[in-house]
Amino acid sequence: MKSVDDKRFQIIGHIVMIVLSAVAVIPIILLVVSSFTDNDVLVRNGYSFLPEKLSVYAYQYIFKTGNSVIHAYGISVLLTLTGTILSILITTLLAYALSKSNLPYKNLITFIVFFTMLFNGGLVPTYMNYTNVFNIKNTFWALLVPSLLCNGFNVLLMKSYFVSSIPGEIMEAAYIDGASEFKVFYRIALPLAKPIVATIGLFSGIGYWNDWMNGFIYLTKRTDLYSIQNLLNRTMQNIQFLSQYSTNVKEAGAGLAAIPSVSIRMAMAVVGILPILVIYPFVQKNFVKGITLGGVKG
Amino acid sequence: MANKNNNTVQSSHKKKYARFIPLYIMALPGLLYLFINNFMPMPGLVLAFKKYNASKGIWGSDWIGFKNFKYLFATQDAFVITRNTILYNVAFIIIGTISSIAVAIILSELHHRIKNFYQSVILLPFMISMVIVSYLAFGFLSTDNGFINNSILKPLGIEPVSWYREKNYWPFILVFINTWKGIGYSCIIYLAAIIGFDRSVYESSAIDGATKWQQITKITLPLLKPTIIMLTLLAVGRIFYSDFGLFYQVPQNQGALFPVTNTIDTYVYRGLIQLGDISMTAAAGLYQSVVGFVLVISVNLIVRKIEPENALF
Numbered sequence: 001m002k003s004v005d006d007k008r009f010q011i012i013g014h015i016v017m018i019v020l021s022a023v024a025v026i027p028i029i030l031l032v033v034s035s036f037t038d039n040d041v042l043v044r045n046g047y048s049f050l051p052e053k054l055s056v057y058a059y060q061y062i063f064k065t066g067n068s069v070i071h072a073y074g075i076s077v078l079l080t081l082t083g084t085i086l087s088i089l090i091t092t093l094l095a096y097a098l099s100k101s102n103l104p105y106k107n108l109i110t111f112i113v114f115f116t117m118l119f120n121g122g123l124v125p126t127y128m129n130y131t132n133v134f135n136i137k138n139t140f141w142a143l144l145v146p147s148l149l150c151n152g153f154n155v156l157l158m159k160s161y162f163v164s165s166i167p168g169e170i171m172e173a174a175y176i177d178g179a180s181e182f183k184v185f186y187r188i189a190l191p192l193a194k195p196i197v198a199t200i201g202l203f204s205g206i207g208y209w210n211d212w213m214n215g216f217i218y219l220t221k222r223t224d225l226y227s228i229q230n231l232l233n234r235t236m237q238n239i240q241f242l243s244q245y246s247t248n249v250k251e252a253g254a255g256l257a258a259i260p261s262v263s264i265r266m267a268m269a270v271v272g273i274l275p276i277l278v279i280y281p282f283v284q285k286n287f288v289k290g291i292t293l294g295g296v297k298g
Numbered sequence: 299m300a301n302k303n304n305n306t307v308q309s310s311h312k313k314k315y316a317r318f319i320p321l322y323i324m325a326l327p328g329l330l331y332l333f334i335n336n337f338m339p340m341p342g343l344v345l346a347f348k349k350y351n352a353s354k355g356i357w358g359s360d361w362i363g364f365k366n367f368k369y370l371f372a373t374q375d376a377f378v379i380t381r382n383t384i385l386y387n388v389a390f391i392i393i394g395t396i397s398s399i400a401v402a403i404i405l406s407e408l409h410h411r412i413k414n415f416y417q418s419v420i421l422l423p424f425m426i427s428m429v430i431v432s433y434l435a436f437g438f439l440s441t442d443n444g445f446i447n448n449s450i451l452k453p454l455g456i457e458p459v460s461w462y463r464e465k466n467y468w469p470f471i472l473v474f475i476n477t478w479k480g481i482g483y484s485c486i487i488y489l490a491a492i493i494g495f496d497r498s499v500y501e502s503s504a505i506d507g508a509t510k511w512q513q514i515t516k517i518t519l520p521l522l523k524p525t526i527i528m529l530t531l532l533a534v535g536r537i538f539y540s541d542f543g544l545f546y547q548v549p550q551n552q553g554a555l556f557p558v559t560n561t562i563d564t565y566v567y568r569g570l571i572q573l574g575d576i577s578m579t580a581a582a583g584l585y586q587s588v589v590g591f592v593l594v595i596s597v598n599l600i601v602r603k604i605e606p607e608n609a610l611f
Binding site: 009025027042093095096103109112118155213237265291 | 315
């Protein structure tokens, strides 16, 4: 009785999950196949999973003549590396300090960090602050600094990890041996906090790699600072702009000639998600763990 | 004698604080950043009550009281953006919650190890940027080359649809994409809760002849209730905020779709960057910040009543 029931559930369950998994990856497969499709076939038949003719032209183009793609890629890599390292550093140090129960004014500082999660000025004042006070518009800082470096949630998540998972006695013993605060942090706390550091580094790295908002808002002139996301975004905008506003066919034709062909655009997008697809199998366990931690906390 | 004692107390006090200096130094970069990024902009919210003049700056501009709000709420926009933001969030909460609980239950009950693979695959869309999601959507929806028009509608003899001009489809498209992107993430939280449940309850119910369906409806769902309430309340606290990328990038900022894609966040962006109407935009921003703040606080009060250990504060 029970085994029949269970068997039925197992079969339905597997079917549902196979369908959902397929739905999750099908758009990505369509993107990848399109990037390998001959451009003329793509224009004639549209996007397809089984194209008439395959071609690696789009990738050849990107790697031979597509300087802007390589350049934007370089910016994305640089941004992700600096951003992730800085963000781990800042977040971990602040969280470590807040994890010390005897730190004077600890509650006040914790509240200040926590308040950033409850209330924020929003886009307009933030934009005015960064453009008028700090003048970061059209600089690399614009990609690196606004909203991504450190947030209250990660600090508090890490703080609770330090409090709950690192035995105070070990650190106490180190203090008695005369170790400095920095040494205790670096030699004892940090190695023990590896899982949470990895998780927050992962969140932060993906955040930086995927971010297009900062460049979208603050890079109005310096297109040479575009990350791969900004370049993809701009390309799509140009196509929309032309298809919307060119009444003159000739003008539209001239404009479209300057825009990469369909297959090249798809190849650019593939190149844009490639790092995520490559590292994903290795980090997804950590990622799941991190989400569970964060979800339980709040 | 007393004097000497006093001295040692004082110096030990100093020593005590000196001990913490390294910790304050460690906390400094993070606090400085939060100050710059989160606190420094806050006074700028007064712009909502001013007529912004770039040459006079934020503080020099003239006060005009609630005029910006009057203008904002006199337009149809205020209603449309509020309605869209709230209705989409309600749809996301309902559909997202039901689907992720269903997936979490299925994943928890499957025996075969391949379930870990399923879980990884459905989480993949979560890792993709909205810009690339807009490319993926374009692959299906493009009027000229799109998969739906060319490979589904054409063979069926149905006229192609101009997806980016027809607003009626977009509520469904956006809800679908949001679920597609988020289900892998939200089911993890429910799955973690289900895995934590006491298995012996299930075993004894199985001995009593309970079916899978009965176990799910009579054991799993009631046990999940606190988690569901918590996550729903937290989402309600964010109901005045929307994912800018989803509503701006995926519909490609198409004017014909604004009635169903304009949310508070896209409105504020367009007002600030494209129209340069700083004062009115600041009013819309303040409206969002304040209502959002009130919602988070009230939701937390409710949570504290129901489940004190899950309250944020």
